[in-house]
Amino acid sequence: MLILAASVSSLAVVYLHSVKAREEAAAPNENVGPVTQAPVVPEKPAPVENTQPPAAPPPASKPVAVPASPTQAAQNRPAENRQVPNPGVPVAALPAGGITERPAPSKGDLVFVIDDVGYNLRDLEPFLKFSGPLTLAVLPGLSFSAEAARRIRAAGKEVFLHQPMEAVGGQDPGPGAIRTGMSREEIRALVNRNLDEIWPVAGINNHEGSRITQDEDAMETILALCRERGILFLDSRTTAETAAPKAARLLGMSIGERDVFVDNVQDRESMIGYINTGLARAGRNGSAIMIGHVWSRGLAPLLSEMYPGLREQGYTLVPASTVIGGTKQ
Numbered sequence: 163m164l165i166l167a168a169s170v171s172s173l174a175v176v177y178l179h180s181v182k183a184r185e186e187a188a189a190p191n192e193n194v195g196p197v198t199q200a201p202v203v204p205e206k207p208a209p210v211e212n213t214q215p216p217a218a219p220p221p222a223s224k225p226v227a228v229p230a231s232p233t234q235a236a237q238n239r240p241a242e243n244r245q246v247p248n249p250g251v252p253v254a255a256l257p258a259g260g261i262t263e264r265p266a267p268s269k270g271d272l273v274f275v276i277d278d279v280g281y282n283l284r285d286l287e288p289f290l291k292f293s294g295p296l297t298l299a300v301l302p303g304l305s306f307s308a309e310a311a312r313r314i315r316a317a318g319k320e321v322f323l324h325q326p327m328e329a330v331g332g333q334d335p336g337p338g339a340i341r342t343g344m345s346r347e348e349i350r351a352l353v354n355r356n357l358d359e360i361w362p363v364a365g366i367n368n369h370e371g372s373r374i375t376q377d378e379d380a381m382e383t384i385l386a387l388c389r390e391r392g393i394l395f396l397d398s399r400t401t402a403e404t405a406a407p408k409a410a411r412l413l414g415m416s417i418g419e420r421d422v423f424v425d426n427v428q429d430r431e432s433m434i435g436y437i438n439t440g441l442a443r444a445g446r447n448g449s450a451i452m453i454g455h456v457w458s459r460g461l462a463p464l465l466s467e468m469y470p471g472l473r474e475q476g477y478t479l480v481p482a483s484t485v486i487g488g489t490k491q
């Protein structure tokens with residue numbers, strides 16, 4: 163209950179902060195950060211050109227405010243192309259005329275990967291309308307796989323192949339899945355076919371796969387194919403026993419690893435809590451990769467609602483390819 167209250171409070175703080183900054187054109191209070199379950203290690207030092215003293219910290223105890231409804235927030239949301247000062251721009255370079263807003267120090271890169279695209283176009287649409295960068299992972303062999311990939315690219319978002327792989331539980335991962343017992347050549351032919359269906363893509367991440375990702379030989383085959391085709395691999399980490407990091411080391415490749423699933427529980431407060439966990443990770447590590455699902459009804463509106471506040475706090479949304487290293491030369 164305490165955690166839930168903290169999450170609700172956090173959203174309210176982010177939201178209220180966002181409104182306050184717009185209404186007053188005041189300097190964002192960069193110390194109004196997310197309330198998270200884990201302590202947040204101090205972020206990178208502020209840029210040297212930022213010579214103004216830090217804003218006062220929030221009061222130690224804040225009343226738990228009821229967050230605004232998504233509708234209200236949407237009405238108050240700034241236009242999608244609203245310009246926010248680049249964190250690297252010195253204060254002196256900002257236009258004159260009483261603007262006191264100053265750039266927040268960078269708190270890290272946030273990646274949102276939206277999985278399980280391809281069953282329909284209806285669920286995809288709200289994510290395509292999201293004004294920031296997103297990576298959308300498309301399942302192969304479905305009625306709308308190819309069309310979804312085309313629309314994602316047309317919307318300026320990044321496409322990954324969401325490669326189905328066998329899970330420990332034995333559930334059906336769907337068409338085009340890598341299964342135990344397949345030869346290297348069978349895996350290569352299958353993944354190549356899946357890639358070609360929705361090509362061009364920036365990378366692959368696994369759908370399910372708690373059994374296959376434990377198979378070092380299979381993961382080496384997949385990673386080697388990624389390198390051949392010049393694309394990235396993101397380990398969704400559906401098992402702690404994943405062999406993907408070891409296979410990557412053997413091949414001298416860098417892969418991405420999922421930090422947080424943002425919709426394991428899909429109610430609004432839970433998703434806010436998961437995202438706040440991701441923010442804390444980004445604060446510690448410089449970036450965080452968060453995975454959600456296209457069928458999570460409240461996720462696209464929540465991301466749109468939180469996006470302006472995240473930017474004002476100094477987070478940068480980027481596509482997955484920005485933080486995944488690829489091949490080390």
Ligand SMILES: [Zn+2]
Nearest residue numbers: 277278369370
């Ligand atoms: Zn999936």
